[in-house]
Each structure stands twice: as C-alpha cells, then as structure tokens.
Amino acid sequence: MEEILIINKQKEIDFSNEYIRNFWLHSNKTTNIKQESNLITFIGNLEKVTEFINQASEMLCIYSSEFSNEIYNLILDTSTSKRIYFLTNDKSLGKDQLQSLAGNILIRLIKTNYQGSVLLSDVGANFNGLFFNGTLSAKDLEDQNRFLLRLEDEQKEYFIQLYNEWFWKEAEKEILTKDQAENPINIESQPFDFIFPNPDYISVEGIEKTISEIIAQKTNVHISLKNIDNHVANYLNNSVSNLCVYTNLINNNIDKLNILLNNNNSMFVYEGLENENNWEFVTNQNDKFIIINRKNSNQLGWVFNLTLQQIQDFLNILNNVNIVYTYINEEKRTNLINKKIYLPDENREIMINEIDEKILKKIEIPDLISIHDKNDFESNEPKQFIDPKYASKVIYHWEIHPPFLPKNSQKDSLYxxxxxxxxxxxxxxxxxxxxxxxxxxxxxxxxxxxxxxxxxxxxxxxxxxxxxxxxxxxxxxxxxxxxxxxxxxxxxxxxxxxxxxxxxxxxxxxxxxxxxxxxxxxxxxxxxxKKDSLKKSIEKLNKQINNNLSEIDKFSKDKKSIQNEIDKRKQDSLTQSADSSNK
Missing domain, CATH: 1.20.1270 (Substrate Binding Domain Of Dnak; Chain:A; Domain 2)
Incomplete structure (x- = not known):
C-alpha cells in the first residue's frame, strides 16, 4: 500500500494590478552640491557669524534661542568694546554664564521661541545684518542644509524694527546686574511705543494673507513648509491648485496631502530635508519670495521678502537641489517594481520587489484518511493568503502533514x-x-x-x-x-x-x-x-670493645707494677753503692 507522506506545496498569486496608496516615491538622482552666492551661504556659517561679530565696531543686536560656547565666548570677549543688546529664551545659559555677561551688555529674555537667528550691527552709516534659519548652536551652524542670508537695505530696516518690537515690547524679563542672573527681574513698562510698518509681516492673519496673495497667482507658485497639517488650512485650503509644495517625510496630514494632490498640486521633498524641512518659503519665482518663520515650533511668527538679487540667487540654488521624494496618492505595484517608497503610516522605506516568497504555517490533517482520499489531502490550502502589500507577485510555501494517530486514539501501554x-x-x-x-x-x-x-x-x-x-x-x-x-x-x-x-x-x-x-x-x-641484624652486630662490637678495654686496663696495671719493681730495684742498687763507698 502506498504511504501518505508530508508534501510541500506552493502557490503564486499575482498582485501586480493591486494599488499601493499614500506613499512617497524615492528618486534615484545623484547628489548635487548646493550652489552658493555672496548673499546666501550654506557652508562655513560659524566662521561668517564670528567674522560679523568681530567686525561690529560700536553696536550689536543679537537674537537666538540657543548659542554655542564659541559664540557665547566671543560675545563675552567683545562686550567691553561695543554696545550689545542680547535677546534670548535660551534655557541652556546657566547662572554663571549670565553673570559673566551681565553688567557689560543689556540682556532681555523673551518667552516666545522665534525660529531663526538675527544679528544686526552698527545701525546707521555702516548698518549690516544677517539672518540665519537656525539657532546659533554649534549643531545648526555646522548643518549644511541651513542657510545664512546677508541682509540688504530694505531688509535691514525691517529687521531693526522687528528686533525693536521683540526687545522693547515683547521681552518680559531683563538682567541689568550680576546678582539678577539667577532671578531676572520683570519688565514693568516699555520705554518706547513702536508702530510696525508692515503688520501683515508679523501677525498670523497678515502672514496668512501675504501667503494667500502669492498662492492666488497660481502660475509657477512654489511653497515650502515644515509640515502639511491642520495649521496650514487657512492658506492651503481645498481650493488651491497648480502649486509645487515642498515638505518633509514625517508628521504630515495624509488627508490634507491627498486633497492637495487631487486639486492638481504636487508634493515633493528636497534632498537633505527629509526629516526636517527648515526651508519655509513661498515664491512666484519672479518678484516675490517670502521667507516664513515660526514661533513656538508650529505657529506662524513673522515673514520677510527677499530682494530681486536674493530671489535670483535662491532660485538658482533650488534648481540645483535634488528632489528625492514625490508624493503619490496611488499606483499599481507593477509600475513600482524595483523602486523605493517611503510609507508615512509605517515610518519606513521599502523596496517593491517583483517576486516575494512567504513561508506559511503547516497544515495538519487531524483524521485518518484512506488512500482514495489522497487527492483531497494534497489539495488542502491555507484559509487565507495574506497579501504582504509590497510585492508584485508572491509565492506562498506550506507543508501538509498527514495524521500520525487515529482520531481519539490513546497510547498503548507498550509505549x-x-x-x-x-x-x-x-x-x-x-x-x-x-x-x-x-x-x-x-x-x-x-x-x-x-x-x-x-x-x-x-x-x-x-x-x-x-x-x-x-x-x-x-x-x-x-x-x-x-x-x-x-x-x-x-x-x-x-x-x-x-x-x-x-x-x-x-x-x-x-x-x-x-x-x-x-x-x-x-x-x-x-x-x-636488617634493623635487628644491625642491632646484634652493634651489641657484639660493643662487647668486643669492652673486652679490649679490660685487657688494656690489665696491661696498664701490669706495666705499672713492673715499673714500680724496676724503680725499687734501681733505688736499692743506688743505696748499696753508696754504702760501699762509705766503707
């Protein structure tokens, strides 16, 4: 009888006409080096800021929400030779650092966290200014995706009034002496009353109005924003169209992206700005190029317009920056084979494969079957073939196991x-x-x-x-x-x-x-x-020695007796001789 064995089965399912939805399509363009100009730079910004501070001869106005040690030390070193207005909300500056600065410069603290940094020097004939779209931290100054803009005449006037608005009107605390470093004093009243020349550039309503006016032109309008979320609803509403919109890959509202896309707008991501798009602007690529800045991370804070030369320089820069992702609402898998896509819902990038293989769980047949049911046995399939979503075709593999025991069987005692x-x-x-x-x-x-x-x-x-x-x-x-x-x-x-x-x-x-x-x-x-024999020998030898000693003693006594006899006879002889002579 033929044995029913474990069999291996596979099935190929074609998903090529299935859609992938809501993703960013990766471009394979090679990296370009950002072009620079005399007015806009991306490299060496720490050195340029350092040079700017050193060249200030009389007065320096500084705002940033964070400072590197190098910039802090430079401000401290130059504080005795020039008048410095120092505005920040930097909580990283400790008591010792603030004490070092206090007394030499006027320090004011502002609660609002404005994005970007502003440096102004020598207001008057030698008036100069810089705008940096980051903090003055070492990290941001070394980031080659952040730009430093040298301000021109109208912008300098705008920024000194903007700085005055922050420093004299919005600042809440100040440090005048070293003993106030730990507990800055409250500002009771503002010494000046400022009338800002262009309120549309500093109020949320005015900023939204300015952006909307450019968007309404519809031709060649490009807008770059940190995120596409509910905060942009007032100017990127459901009616806008024909825009090129730039953002990053994360923290976007997918529904908002799809609405924009359906209205004939396009969404892109610049190279280097995939995780954080700090280039926020709107431009008609002609005479309007508005730099957008925020406060407290997500609220609109203030804007300013570039000069014609700056616009031309910035457009040249943008034309040389790669677009690395394009937002796609939906696309068939067959058109995405061997392409990378970023999935915002899953926060990961994947490759769409032509063929993928999946190993499924084995199928175990619980009841005994007859050989006549073998075809039914071999035709068993998993209850469902789960679509992995990111392959054009999928080959599924599984095993079918025959029963090893009859139903309700028990082990025999022999086992x-x-x-x-x-x-x-x-x-x-x-x-x-x-x-x-x-x-x-x-x-x-x-x-x-x-x-x-x-x-x-x-x-x-x-x-x-x-x-x-x-x-x-x-x-x-x-x-x-x-x-x-x-x-x-x-x-x-x-x-x-x-x-x-x-x-x-x-x-x-x-x-x-x-x-x-x-x-x-x-x-x-x-x-x-051997010990006993040696003992007997010693005893015998001792006895012999004793005998010899006795004989020697006897001999000595005999010798002495003989000697005494000789001496006596000799004496007797001498006596007789003497007697004979006397006679």
Whole structure:
C-alpha cells in the first residue's frame, strides 16, 4: 500500500494590478552640491557669524534661542568694546554664564521661541545684518542644509524694527546686574511705543494673507513648509491648485496631502530635508519670495521678502537641489517594481520587489484518511493568503502533514514500557560514565600495563568514554522504539562490551592494590630484619670493645707494677753503692 507522506506545496498569486496608496516615491538622482552666492551661504556659517561679530565696531543686536560656547565666548570677549543688546529664551545659559555677561551688555529674555537667528550691527552709516534659519548652536551652524542670508537695505530696516518690537515690547524679563542672573527681574513698562510698518509681516492673519496673495497667482507658485497639517488650512485650503509644495517625510496630514494632490498640486521633498524641512518659503519665482518663520515650533511668527538679487540667487540654488521624494496618492505595484517608497503610516522605506516568497504555517490533517482520499489531502490550502502589500507577485510555501494517530486514539501501554526502558537505559549509560571517571582517577601503572597486553575492545578509558557518549547521543535523538531491530542489537552489544571491559579493569585495579600491599609488607619485613641484624652486630662490637678495654686496663696495671719493681730495684742498687763507698 502506498504511504501518505508530508508534501510541500506552493502557490503564486499575482498582485501586480493591486494599488499601493499614500506613499512617497524615492528618486534615484545623484547628489548635487548646493550652489552658493555672496548673499546666501550654506557652508562655513560659524566662521561668517564670528567674522560679523568681530567686525561690529560700536553696536550689536543679537537674537537666538540657543548659542554655542564659541559664540557665547566671543560675545563675552567683545562686550567691553561695543554696545550689545542680547535677546534670548535660551534655557541652556546657566547662572554663571549670565553673570559673566551681565553688567557689560543689556540682556532681555523673551518667552516666545522665534525660529531663526538675527544679528544686526552698527545701525546707521555702516548698518549690516544677517539672518540665519537656525539657532546659533554649534549643531545648526555646522548643518549644511541651513542657510545664512546677508541682509540688504530694505531688509535691514525691517529687521531693526522687528528686533525693536521683540526687545522693547515683547521681552518680559531683563538682567541689568550680576546678582539678577539667577532671578531676572520683570519688565514693568516699555520705554518706547513702536508702530510696525508692515503688520501683515508679523501677525498670523497678515502672514496668512501675504501667503494667500502669492498662492492666488497660481502660475509657477512654489511653497515650502515644515509640515502639511491642520495649521496650514487657512492658506492651503481645498481650493488651491497648480502649486509645487515642498515638505518633509514625517508628521504630515495624509488627508490634507491627498486633497492637495487631487486639486492638481504636487508634493515633493528636497534632498537633505527629509526629516526636517527648515526651508519655509513661498515664491512666484519672479518678484516675490517670502521667507516664513515660526514661533513656538508650529505657529506662524513673522515673514520677510527677499530682494530681486536674493530671489535670483535662491532660485538658482533650488534648481540645483535634488528632489528625492514625490508624493503619490496611488499606483499599481507593477509600475513600482524595483523602486523605493517611503510609507508615512509605517515610518519606513521599502523596496517593491517583483517576486516575494512567504513561508506559511503547516497544515495538519487531524483524521485518518484512506488512500482514495489522497487527492483531497494534497489539495488542502491555507484559509487565507495574506497579501504582504509590497510585492508584485508572491509565492506562498506550506507543508501538509498527514495524521500520525487515529482520531481519539490513546497510547498503548507498550509505549510506556518502551519509555521506561528508555529511561533505564539512560541511567545505565550515566552509571557507566561515572565508573569510567572513577577508574580514570585511580588506575595504577600495573592496571594500564595489563590493559595494554590484555585482550580489550578499547585501548584506553578515553576511547571507552567516547563510545558511551556516542550511544548517549543516539538515544537522546531517538526513542528505543524509533530504532530498527538491528540498531537496538548493536546498541546493546556495544553496552555489554563496555560493561565487560569496565569489570575487567576493576578486577585489575583490585589485583594492583593487592600486589602493592604485598610489596610494601615485604619491604617492611626486610627493613625490620636488617634493623635487628644491625642491632646484634652493634651489641657484639660493643662487647668486643669492652673486652679490649679490660685487657688494656690489665696491661696498664701490669706495666705499672713492673715499673714500680724496676724503680725499687734501681733505688736499692743506688743505696748499696753508696754504702760501699762509705766503707
């Protein structure tokens, strides 16, 4: 009977005519270097701001919401040689820094956070000014996507009045002395009453009116904004058309983008401004080019118009900046193959592939089937083929598994017996490994030598251990009942040989210990015998010495007795000789 096996299935689904909606299409244009002019620069702006501050001879007006250490130190160094008006809301300036500046310059604090920075010097005959569309922080000054604009005559007049409006009218606190650095004093009243010459440039209503007037021209109108959201509803309303709109990739209102697109407007993203579009302007590319600035991040703050020369310079710059993304409302996947798109809802960029492959979960058939139902078995498909959305075609792969057990079946007791045998086998193997370790730590030379000459299946304990580990690995991967009969016979045969070899080695170890004990006992007996023999020899020698000493003593006494006898006889002889002479 033919066996029903696991089968691999696949299915290809064509999504080429399905639409992808609400995305930014990436352009593959190469990077261009931004063109500069004498009036507008992108590179070396820190040096240009430094030069401007140094060249101011009498008076300097500065506004920024943040300052780099280099700019701060420069202001401090020049504060004794010129009159400086310092306006900020920079919370990063600490007490010590404000104390250093206080007394030498007039410091005022404004609550509103105006975007951009303004520097004005020597109001009068040598009046000069700069506008920078960022803060005077090191990060912004080094950002080559931010521009520095040298102000011309009408703009300088506009900016000095704008600065006066901020400094004398809007500022809320001031620092006149060093002891006020920690707690700036409130400004009680404004010393001057200013009438701003162009209120349309500083009120929200006026700014929206100015922008709307340019948009209404409809021909060649370009507008660049930080975000397309509900804040632009008053001037980018549902009726505007024929605009080129520039923004960034994030934080836009998709519904608003689609409304603009449906009204024959186009949406783009400039290279370098993908995550933050800080070029905010509206222009008719002729005589109007309004720079837009904000306050407190999202509210309109103030605007100003470029001069004709600045307009020409800025348009030349824009013509050399790549458009890297174009907003698309919908497009068929077949037209997007091998193209990158950015998905604002998912905040990620992806590539649209021609073919994608997906591995699906396996299908398990719960009930036994007959061989006659094999075709039905093989025709099983997943309940749904989820569209990954970003491929023209998708090949789905899945497996179909036949049932391994009848429905409502239970394990026979034989399985439990097999499992019990399997556990016992595991324990036996672990015991063998323990015995091998014990033998390895205590085998003597005699045992190793005997093993070398003895008829053994393994030359050393390492080989035995390796073989046991192999058997352990085998039964860890397979149950006993999964092994063939031949495999089980070979496994048990190997284990039996290992047990026999271990027993032989244990016996040799016991013999080794017995021989060692006998050898040590014999050595001890030999030492005792030698000790006793030596003791007897010493005693015999001592006795001989004593005998010799007695004989020497006796000889000495005899010698002395003889000497005394000789001396006596000699004396007697001398006495007799004397007596004879006297007679």
């Amino acid at each position: 439990h017996k097999w499992e019990k045998s399997h556990l016992e086998l595991h324990k036996s193997i672990e015991n063998l490994l323990v015995k091998i370790e014990e033998l390895d730590s205590s085998e003597g030379f005699l045992t190793r030598l005997s093993n070398f000459f003895h008829s053994s299946n393994y030359n050393n304990l390492n080989e035995m251990k390796k073989k046991v580990e192999e058997i352990k690995q085998t039964i860890s991967q397979k149950k006993l009942y999964d092994l063939s009969e031949k495999e089980r016979e070979e496994l048990y045969s190997s284990l039996e040989k290992l047990r026999n070899d271990i027993e032989k080695r244990k016996n040799l170890k016991a013999l080794d210990l017995k021989n060692y004990k006998t050898e040590k006992d014999n050595e001890l007996k030999d030492k005792i015998y």
